[in-house]
Amino acid sequence: MSHDPNCIFCKIVAGQIPSKKVYEDEQVLVFHDIHPWAPVHILLIPKLHIPSLVEVTGEHAALLGHMSTLAPRLMKELGVTNGFRTVINTGPDGGQEVYHLHMHAMGGPRPWLKG
Template identity: 80%
Template structure:
């Protein structure tokens, strides 16, 4: 499994930085965002250091599918019943701040909604 010693998410995966963990298995770690945009805002992060969504290849299909299937399950477990939003920012121009693939999953009242 690839790892970047300077990556904050790799440090969370390694247990060097604490997180409010929601889920973990051999492939993924899921934790609450430290700057939430919604009442429930989690990050689904592969344990392997993949820089961005643009770097996914056919070899990552199972991992990407696992992330997509896990999102609704965790939202349900966290009490989100009225829907949720998934966002994957890709690259600097796409708003990606941490250069390690991650999926934001946000549920509850939508502060980004206008009206």
């Protein structure tokens, strides 16, 4: 499995940096965002180091499908009942800050409005 020793998310996956874990399996780690934009804001990250969505190929289809079907289940388990938003920021113009593919899932009242 690919790993970047300088990547903060790879360090979280390796247990070198603590996180408030929500879920983990052989493919992904899910944890609460440290700077939430909504009452519930989690990050779904693959354990495989993929720098961004631009790097995704057909071989990653099952992984992205897993992340996409996991998000609604976890949001429901976390008490989000009135909808949520998923976002994958890609590249500098897309607002990506950490270059390890990750999906934000944000729920609660108007999670996209930063106050």
